[in-house]
Amino acid sequence: MRRTYSRIPFALCLFGVAAGGAAPHSRATVSAATGPTASVTAQAELPAPVQTERFVLKPGQDVIGRVQVVRIKPHQVLSDIARLFDVGYDAIRHANPKVDPWLAPVGTRVIVPTQFILPDAPHVGIVVNLAAMRLFYFPPHRPGQPQLVITHPVGIGRLGWPTPTGLTQVVAHIAHPAWVVPRSILAEHAHEGVPLPRVVPAGPTNPLGNWAMPLGWSGYLIHGTDKPAGVGRRVSHGCIHLYPEDIRQLFRQVPNGTPVRVVNQPFLFGWKNGRLYMQAYTPLQDDKRPWKRNATLLDRMLTRTLIHHLAHADERIDWGRVRALVAEPKVVPLPVSGTERVGEGLEATLVQNRLPKGSAWNGKTHLPLTTAEFRKIMARYDASLQHKHAADTKHKAAENHGVHGGRVRTSTAPGSTESTAHSR
DSSP: OOOEEEEEOHHHHHHTGGGTSOOOOOEEOTTOOOOOOTTTOOGGGSOOOOOOSEEEEOTTOOEEEOEEEEEOOTTOOHHHHHHHTTOOHHHHHHHOTTSOTTTOOTTOEEEEOOEEEOOSSOSSEEEEETTTTEEEEEOOOOTTSOEEEEEEEOBEEOTTSOOOOEEEEBOOOEESOEEEOOHHHHHHHHHTTOOOOSEEOSSTTOTTTTEEEEBSSTTOEEEOOSOGGGTTSEEESSOEEOOHHHHHHHHHHOOTTOEEEEEOOSEEEEEETTEEEEEEOOOOTTOOOOTTTOHHHHHTTSOHHHHHHHHHTTOOBOHHHHHHHHHSOOSSOEEOBSSOOTTOOEEEEEOOSSOOTTOSOOSOOOOSSOHHHHHHHHHHHHHHHHHHHHHHHHHHHHSSSOOOOEEEEEOOSTTOOEEEEEEO
16 A cells, blocks of 8 residues: 655645645655655555544653545535544634635545644543634543543534633533523524524434533533534534534543533644644634734743753744744644744645544434535535624624623433523
């Protein structure tokens, strides 16, 4: 099996390779074997995709996974690839800004951002990084045994309905919940021309999906969704939702009492192969911290361990590269120490376009409508997303005290399967 593992300039990877034509020449790593270009490499000759959801951590490891590249197959769109590789929609869009999310030609190269720097937080329980729209679960382990981390993309609260940050815990598990729709959300949907019933019963059209874990914050849940293409976006009323297959797996793995820490870290640093890497996400729209003006904010993300690694390896941070990534986030980890130019250092492997080993998904959508109908709806939704955000911002600015975040309240009485959402 021939492996096309290369280290290439990131700008070329985004704007040249992703265009779908012949791949530009790249500098192969010393471990790479010379092979045919991607345009003539058969799918069967490519390596299988690597694990994207479950990792065994080495002591001190804070960079997991590997960036992968696939070619779009017939009848496939970006959201299909995102779910296939368990990444969020916004992440795959930002990694491929030149790729049409709905009409990309067959054979178009797509960067799959399946490498992650772990959030700067204790490796205990669930950690959610809002900026990355990603969840990391660190299961309990015995001393001397390796630490595992299980990671999945999440959807979070949209503008005006933010997901809170801080520390809470899982307080209950509810299978097949019914959703009692609050008046505020009933009015919102009626205004948008998409009326909802007062109670949405359990089933394929329930926005809570089939599995829900209420949190210690009254009204907030980690739950599934009936719209998987919304995972990796700001689309909820404050809750954290996952792909149906991911929440089903997490529901079984996470016990009550598990701590849940929600952070908002758009710029992450990690150590890998003697180099300092930085993973930059676009700060959330309502994140008012002056990331571009205040270097102290970035200094705080450099832990003592990372500073020790830098000193021990005699490496220096290239703050020019750091500033460039703050100005134009690239989603994937890139080196910010060493001698390479800004934008270089992305390592990516061209792999088969199929489910990775260990995936929680079976490749079937189980949607209550045809795939074509679903894609049509999501295409319209995608086109109107910016307009909706602009309207939300205008409405929020018009009020003296702004619009408070929305949340979902769950009845935790024994045997209860109803969940009630309301707004403050």
